Amino acid sequence: MPNPKFSREEALAFHLEPTPGKFEVTATVPMTTQRDLSLAYSPGVAVPCEEIARNPELAYDYTNKGNLVAVISNGTAVLGLGNLGALGSKPVMEGKAVLFKRFADVNSIDIELDTEDPEDFIKAVRLMGPTFGGINLEDIKAPECFIIEQTLKEQMDIPVFHDDQHGTAVICAAGLINALHLSGKKIEDCRIVLNGAGAAGIACIELLKSMGARHENCIACDTKGVIYQGRQDGMNQWKSAHAVSTELRTLEEAMKDADVFLGVSVKGAVTQDMVKSMAPDPVIFAMANPDPEITPEDAHEVRPDAIVATGRSDYPNQVNNVLGFPYLFRGALDVHARAINDEMKIACAHALARLAREDVPDEVAIAYGRKLSFGRDYIIPTPFDPRLIHTIPPAVARACMDTGAARRPIVDMDAYELALKSRLDPTASIMRSINARARNAQARMIFAEGDDPRVLRAAVQYTRTGFGHAVVVGRDEDVKQKLEAAGLGDAFDEIEITNAAKTEHLEEYKSFLYGKLQRRGFDQQDIHRLAARDRHVFSALMLAHGHGDGLVTGATRKSAHVLDRINHVFDADAEHGAVGVTTLLHKGRIVMITDTLVHEWPDEEDLANIAERAADVARGLGIEPRVAFVSFSTFGYPRSERAEKMHRAPMVLEARGVDFEFEGEMTVDVALNKAAQDYYPFQRLTGPANILVVPARHSASISTKLMQEMAGATVIGPILAGIDKSIQICSSTSTASDILNMAVLAACKVG
Numbered sequence: 001m002p003n004p005k006f007s008r009e010e011a012l013a014f015h016l017e018p019t020p021g022k023f024e025v026t027a028t029v030p031m032t033t034q035r036d037l038s039l040a041y042s043p044g045v046a047v048p049c050e051e052i053a054r055n056p057e058l059a060y061d062y063t064n065k066g067n068l069v070a071v072i073s074n075g076t077a078v079l080g081l082g083n084l085g086a087l088g089s090k091p092v093m094e095g096k097a098v099l100f101k102r103f104a105d106v107n108s109i110d111i112e113l114d115t116e117d118p119e120d121f122i123k124a125v126r127l128m129g130p131t132f133g134g135i136n137l138e139d140i141k142a143p144e145c146f147i148i149e150q151t152l153k154e155q156m157d158i159p160v161f162h163d164d165q166h167g168t169a170v171i172c173a174a175g176l177i178n179a180l181h182l183s184g185k186k187i188e189d190c191r192i193v194l195n196g197a198g199a200a201g202i203a204c205i206e207l208l209k210s211m212g213a214r215h216e217n218c219i220a221c222d223t224k225g226v227i228y229q230g231r232q233d234g235m236n237q238w239k240s241a242h243a244v245s246t247e248l249r250t251l252e253e254a255m256k257d258a259d260v261f262l263g264v265s266v267k268g269a270v271t272q273d274m275v276k277s278m279a280p281d282p283v284i285f286a287m288a289n290p291d292p293e294i295t296p297e298d299a300h301e302v303r304p305d306a307i308v309a310t311g312r313s314d315y316p317n318q319v320n321n322v323l324g325f326p327y328l329f330r331g332a333l334d335v336h337a338r339a340i341n342d343e344m345k346i347a348c349a350h351a352l353a354r355l356a357r358e359d360v361p362d363e364v365a366i367a368y369g370r371k372l373s374f375g376r377d378y379i380i381p382t383p384f385d386p387r388l389i390h391t392i393p394p395a396v397a398r399a400c401m402d403t404g405a406a407r408r409p410i411v412d413m414d415a416y417e418l419a420l421k422s423r424l425d426p427t428a429s430i431m432r433s434i435n436a437r438a439r440n441a442q443a444r445m446i447f448a449e450g451d452d453p454r455v456l457r458a459a460v461q462y463t464r465t466g467f468g469h470a471v472v473v474g475r476d477e478d479v480k481q482k483l484e485a486a487g488l489g490d491a492f493d494e495i496e497i498t499n500a501a502k503t504e505h506l507e508e509y510k511s512f513l514y515g516k517l518q519r520r521g522f523d524q525q526d527i528h529r530l531a532a533r534d535r536h537v538f539s540a541l542m543l544a545h546g547h548g549d550g551l552v553t554g555a556t557r558k559s560a561h562v563l564d565r566i567n568h569v570f571d572a573d574a575e576h577g578a579v580g581v582t583t584l585l586h587k588g589r590i591v592m593i594t595d596t597l598v599h600e601w602p603d604e605e606d607l608a609n610i611a612e613r614a615a616d617v618a619r620g621l622g623i624e625p626r627v628a629f630v631s632f633s634t635f636g637y638p639r640s641e642r643a644e645k646m647h648r649a650p651m652v653l654e655a656r657g658v659d660f661e662f663e664g665e666m667t668v669d670v671a672l673n674k675a676a677q678d679y680y681p682f683q684r685l686t687g688p689a690n691i692l693v694v695p696a697r698h699s700a701s702i703s704t705k706l707m708q709e710m711a712g713a714t715v716i717g718p719i720l721a722g723i724d725k726s727i728q729i730c731s732s733t734s735t736a737s738d739i740l741n742m743a744v745l746a747a748c749k750v751g
């Protein structure tokens with residue numbers, strides 16, 4: 001599995017752009033008119049206020065409480081980095097908030113409390129109880145975290161859950177159930193060594209004991225070594241509960257003949273010698289973040305028979321609480337839970353363990369670049385497994401209902417599972433599958449404009465994300481300088497830099513170009529100038545000669561100019577069936593608009609061709625096409641000569657007998673809105689269209705740019721379809737991530 005490699009500068013840029021931080025708040029109600037204002041705010045807002053004051057349960061209906069979780073920290077144990085203070089912990093807490101949203105559609109906000117005094121902390125959190133449906137405590141060090149969580153649980157009537165304790169324990173338990181299943185050991189017979197007796201450690205060992213691990217078989221260690229009965233130094237009541245009567249004093253001694261090692265301490269706490277001394281088929285969960293107690297490579301080098309897990313996403317077996325907290329809260333919120341109790345946690349652990357033993361769907365396999373099947377390198381589901389959202393919360397909700405902690409039980413579980421499936425943003429999974437396909441393709445991508453810092457950043461990200469090899473057209477010195485200015489100096493050796501002066505193929509390119517252009521008025525000198533000095537032409541020549549698998553250009557010049565240059569080498573024009581397809585991502589929807597690049601004023605035959613090419617693109621991205629031919633009229637009304645071709649284009653497709661849905665002509669609102677479609681019961685689309693074929697290039701340009709500027713839609717493309725080479729033309733306003741997206745799409749076509 002590729003290591004995601006990034007520099008400190010990249011990590012900072014990720015947090016700085018497009019706006020500081022990782023999320024923002026958006027309104028879900030209209031806020032346009034005077035009337036909206038009087039309903040959302042005074043005087044209309046008085047009505048729900050009075051209702052809630054009379055019956056607090058109604059807060060779940062009239063406010064966002066029921067789907068809002070606070071991620072609260074004081075920054076005293078930020079990952080394994082130690083006490084970074086409240087403000088220093090904010091990036092992690094914002095991160096947890098976006099994970100809640102991404103994985104379980106739970107709205108979440110981070111709150112950093114500037115205090116190390118448990119009393120103050122408890123008071124602050126208790127007082128904010130009315131706002132939230134649940135409280136996720138995070139990165140608060142032991143032993144204060146135990147007092148804080150316990151007290152808040154007693155004082156509050158919503159779930160209070162310290163993720164580092166119980167989230168970690170649940171995932172660790174799920175992983176261990178499966179690891180022991182594979183090594184053929186029973187938990188009650190295992191010798192377990194825990195390193196780190198803080199928030200995560202104490203909770204992990206407690207949960208494992210409640211699942212059958214024997215007290216005398218479990219040895220806990222901390223910075224002072226083994227926690228033995230009678231030890232005085234660095235003790236507290238939570239550690240004392242796990243002290244054993246033993247002569248062992250160091251982690252090294254404890255590890256000898258241990259079956260299981262659980263690390264929730266710090267980077268590098270375990271040595272190869274310690275691992276070597278473990279029992280046969282040892283299980284090693286090195287869960288410290290961001291760096292584990294021992295790397296899987298080091299552990300496997302001395303013990304190939306070990307089952308190893310870490311907290312990181314770049315190794316197999318990620319035992320990380322991200323697999324738990326989104327789904328535990330999803331299930332709890334959906335039954336308006338009063339608490340997240342032990343039964344709910346154990347239900348979550350078993351559901352996760354079960355899921356890992358099931359057959360893995362292809363989309364997960366594609367995303368990870370290899371077929372996953374239950375075994376030593378796959379003991380726990382991966383965080384991007386789309387089944388998590390509809391399998392884990394129902395298990396949690398059921399346990400909550402069975403233990404009487406649910407305020408509003410779910411009556412129809414099947415309907416609930418179905419509703420959960422539609423909670424995830426479909427654009428996220430489509431983008432993921434596109435990324436995965438690109439990663440599989442491992443394309444050599446040519447980035448034509450190596451003098452542009454955005455292009456350079458995209459090229460570096462392309463290689464570092466593991467998509468393949470980046471070939472940048474530019475001058476070494478210039479590229480080096482620009483990379484250094486972007487804080488990416490160390491990436492210079494990771495990308496290939498080429499130009500006309502460097503290539504041994506220039507003569508070959510020139511004679512190819514002369515062959516194409518000699519009867520179009522270009523002489524030998526023109527050819528030399530184009531091949532050697534125009535990077536769009538040079539890059540296209542590289543592609544034509546197989547010196548790259550795909551090409552991305554257009555960030556520095558207008559797309560019409562770039563297309564013209566590319567057409568010196570290729571036949572990416574209307575006559576040869578080329579089509580531009582632009583993809584818009586907005587509010588969980590994907591809509592493609594076409595032709596955005598090639599045809600100026602297509603006739604009905606062209607329009608039908610365009611629809612077919614766009615349908616191919618959609619299918620290539622894993623989307624089942626539903627095409628609408630759009631106009632300002634719907635099914636012939638109002639009549640206009642200008643709309644005639646849009647009316648006839650569907651008939652052309654019908655005569656061709658194509659195998660995708662299409663309809664038209666229709667206005668955009670009918671195309672995109674199911675309710676509006678219902679006014680035309682005869683129409684054949686089974687849902688809102690996802691491909692809009694527009695009447696002309698100007699309407700394409702106007703609609704895509706309007707969506708980008710007014711609505712803030714993400715625009716990918718135009719994708720150049722209908723030619724056999726993979727070429728993407730970005731726009732001069734493209735950001736580095738837009739350019740990377742284009743490269744990824746180009747790579748998908750290669751794969």
Ligand SMILES: NC(=O)C1=CN([C@@H]2O[C@H](COP(=O)(O)OP(=O)(O)OC[C@H]3O[C@@H](n4cnc5c(N)ncnc54)[C@H](OP(=O)(O)O)[C@@H]3O)[C@@H](O)[C@H]2O)C=CC1
Binds near residue numbers: 081195223
């Ligand atoms: N993978 C996952 O999902 C999760 C991983 N973690 C990781 O677990 C670690 C601990 O987090 P958390 O429990 O919240 O932090 P705490 O501060 O509550 O606890 C840290 C514990 O680790 C012990 N420790 C520190 N250094 C060493 C060492 N060199 N050898 C042995 N013990 C040591 C401390 O010992 P002492 O008591 O003597 O000070 C303390 O008991 C972090 O690395 C964190 O990233 C946490 C949550 C989830």
Ligand SMILES: CC(=O)C(=O)O
Binds near residue numbers: 079164289311320321
């Ligand atoms: C994953 C997590 O919560 C931690 O490392 O603290």
Ligand SMILES: [Mg+2]
Binds near residue numbers: 079138139163164
């Ligand atoms: Mg944490």
